[in-house]
Amino acid sequence: MTHTYKLTGMTCTSCEDKVKKALELVDNITNVAVSKDKNTAIITMSKHVALADLQNALDSKYQISVIDQSETAEQTRSWFETYKPIVLIFFYISLVTILIQLTNHHFDYMQAMQHFMAGFFLVFSFFKLLNLKGFAESYMMYDVLARKIPAWGYIYAFLELGLGISYLLNFNPIFTNAVTFIVMSISIIGVLQSVLNKKKIQCACLGAVFNLPMSTVTIIEDGLMIIMSLIMILTLI
Structure with a gap:
C-alpha cells in the first residue's frame, strides 16, 4: 500500500x-x-x-x-474500533472473575480483585512477550524509568508475568500488592505526561501487537491497578 x-x-x-x-x-x-x-x-x-x-x-x-x-x-475511527482489543480483554477478565464468584456462597470482593488482577497481568504480559523487543522500544518512548534504563522495558514484561502468577497463587498478598502499587505508580507518570502534553504516540500496554494510541484509557487502566492494589493493602494490614 x-x-x-x-x-x-x-x-x-x-x-x-x-x-x-x-x-x-x-x-x-x-x-x-x-x-x-x-x-x-x-x-x-x-x-x-x-x-x-x-x-x-x-x-x-x-x-x-x-x-x-x-x-x-x-x-477518524470510532472510539470502540480503536480500543476494541482492550474492551474485549477487560470484558473477558471481568466475566471470568464474576463467574468464579458465582460458585461462592457470597461475593468475596478481595478474591474478585485478586483474580481480576491476576488475569490482567497474565493477559497483558502475554501480548508484551509476543514481541518483547517491540514492546521495550515503544515503552521507552514515554515511560520515565525506561527512558533512563532501557533494560527496564524488558524487565517490566516479565515482572507483569510474575505479578499475574503471584495473584493467581495468592503469594504473599501484601508484598505482591506493594510491588504492584509501586510499579504502576511509576508507570502512570509517563502516561500522564504523554496524555497531558497531547503526544501522539503508541501505547505499549498490549505490546507491539496492537496499534493503540496513548489516551485517558491508558490512565484508567493503570489507575485501576493502583487503586485496587492500595485497597487490598489497606484491607490486609
Missing part, C-alpha cells in the same frame, strides 16, 4: 535525505520518496504504519500530516 503525506520543515536536499533515511528505518516501510518543493512524502508500506509512528521517527523540526483519504479514515 502507498500513502501520500504532507511533510513540512524541509529546506534543502540535505533535509530530504535525512527525512528519507529516517522513514526508511521504520518497520514495514519499503520505499520512501520525499520532496521539499511539494512538501510531500510518498511512502510505500508492506503493512500499515500509523501516522504517530512516522512522526516519532522524524526530528521535531519536521511535521508529517495526512492528506489522503485512506489515512484520514484511519485517524
